[in-house]
Amino acid sequence: MTERGPRTRDGGADGAGPLGADRAARELGLRRGEFELAVDLGHVRAVARGPLGARRVERSEIGRLRAAEGFPGAxxxxxxxxxxxxxxELMGISPGRFLRLARAGALVPVRFCxxxxxxxxxxxxxxELLAFAAAEPLLLRGRLPLPLRLGxxxxxxxxxxxxxxxxxTLLRRSTGVWERAAAAAAVLADGELERLLPDGAERSRLLALRPRMAGGGPQTERAREVxxxxxxxRxxxxxxxxxxxxxxxxxxxxVLEPEAPVSAAVPPATGGGRAPRGGPAVAHATAGRDGGVADVTTGSPSDAGAPPLPGQEPARAGAEGSARPGPAAGTARRRTAVGKGRGESVRGRPGRRPARAGTDHGRPPRGGTHPEGGRSGPRPVAAPVRGA
Structure with missing residues (x-):
């Protein structure tokens, strides 16, 4: 009779199974946050195991990474x-210029805290910053192109x-069609999801599979709102x-998975709130090291400069004659005083700008396509019929 060795928390018998996130991070010389980012970026291949879909790493993958040249520094x-x-500082430009490039969508953040x-x-x-500096040296000196200045x-x-x-990232990690649908809906508020999916069973399935957009829930109500x-x-x-x-x-x-069971493989996203009444509801302010005055502008839809979603063309940030990156929703700008401390504050703002007559509400943001394929254009408007 074969004796089994003791099971460890991070592996199988005698630690021979896949490693949990904490153990894998230690084996790779990474902090936990660095390990999670490495998984998101595809540098570390992880698999979902267990009832809660915990990310685990096979020992063969640990060996591959440890044998790579320059490990662990690389x-x-x-x-x-x-x-x-x-x-x-790394790009050799002023913080103000860096901020303008980032606000215009030329530099896309990978995380926030x-x-x-x-x-x-x-x-x-x-x-990515070093690659951008090498590829776009003209954007680091002189006057920015008009589309970037306006943005x-x-x-x-x-x-x-x-x-x-x-x-x-969530779409790449999804394995099934329902999981992909839940990932696409991860940015939507609960009320908006209810409006889009009136069927309670389908909505419950998506809520059970919906992944978290950001890990580590804040401890205070104000932090949760931010x-x-x-x-x-919004x-x-x-x-x-x-x-x-x-x-x-x-x-x-x-069609593909009509009888797929509701699974709790991925914990549902926290929060979500009620359905937005429309209009920009997030304001972002940026303060320098010594506080002072900062610009506050409302957000608008854009994925320019970010890895394109399936069906989207990557945006070019650059040439003078190029179109303005992404769609331009109505925005309001004002100035406010920001206290000391570095960062960009965010707070909600109610209300919306009413839709203009004749607006095509069935199209995706500029530069994208409908998921079914093909670009959409404005709907034809019938000419008014005048009486005799």
């Missing part, structure tokens, strides 16, 4: 992130850019884009 460098001030003042601090991959002055494209990037403002799409055009994608994937799931 792996850590690929997941190193910096804030605005440090990123500007909240500082002690409950302000959003955006983090960028060092690898930086009118709207903040960091939140929608991060949401597009995060959604693309995080939710970043992770939830602009009507952005909501329409993700809602259309989710609906298309649900229609596909009805």
């Amino acid at each position: 792996l850590r460098e690929r997941v190193r992130t910096v804030d605005t001030a440090r990123g500007a 909240l500082n002690r003042y409950r302000a959003v601090v955006w983090l960028y991959l060092v690898e 930086a002055e009118s709207e903040d494209r960091r939140p929608p850019g991060w949401r597009a990037r995060r959604t693309a 995080q939710e403002a970043v992770t939830t799409a 602009d009507p055009e952005e909501v329409l884009w993700y809602g259309t994608r989710a609906q298309a994937l649900v229609r596909l799931a009805r």
Whole structure:
């Protein structure tokens, strides 16, 4: 009779099974946050195991990474992130210019965190910043092209850019059609999802599979509101884009997996709130190291500069004659005083700009396509019939 060795928390018998996240991070010389980012970026191949879909890493994958040239420093460098001030220093530009490039969508954050003042601090991959500086040297000196100047002055494209990037990551990690639909709907508020999917059973299935947009729930109500403002799409055009994608994937799931059981493999996203009444509801402010005056602009839909979602063409940030990156929703700009502390504060704002007559509400944001394929154009408007 074969004796079994003791099972460990991070592996099988005698630790021979796949490793849990904490153990795998230690084996690779990474902090837990760095390990999770490495998994999201595809540098570490992980699989979902267990009833809660915990990410685990096979020992063969650990061996492959440890045998790679430059380990562990090379792996850590690929997941190193910096804030605005440090990123500007690495690229050899001023923090103000870095901020304008980021607000215009040319630089897309890979993560965000909240500082002690409950302000959003955006983090960028060092690898991507250095690649951008090498590929676009003309954007680091002199006057910025008109599309980037207009984008930086009118709207903040960091939140929608991060949401597009995060959604693309969740879609890549999804294994089934229902999981993909839940990933596409992860940025939608619960009330908006109820409007899009009246069927309670289908909605429950998506809520059970919906992944978290951001890990580590905040401890205070104010912090939860700030995080939710970043992770939830509020602009009507952005909501329409993700809602259309989710609906298309649900229609596909009805055909391919009609009897798929409701699973709790991935915990549902926290929060979500009620359905937005429409209009931009997130304001972002950026303060320098010494506080002072900061610009506050409402967000608008954009995934320019982010890894394109399936069916989208990647946006070019650059040439003078190119179109303005992404759609331009009505935005309001004002100035406010920000206290000391570095970061970008976020707070919700109610209300919306009423839709213009003749607006085509069935199209996705500019530069994208409908999930079913093909580009959409404005709907024909019938000419008025005059009386005799």
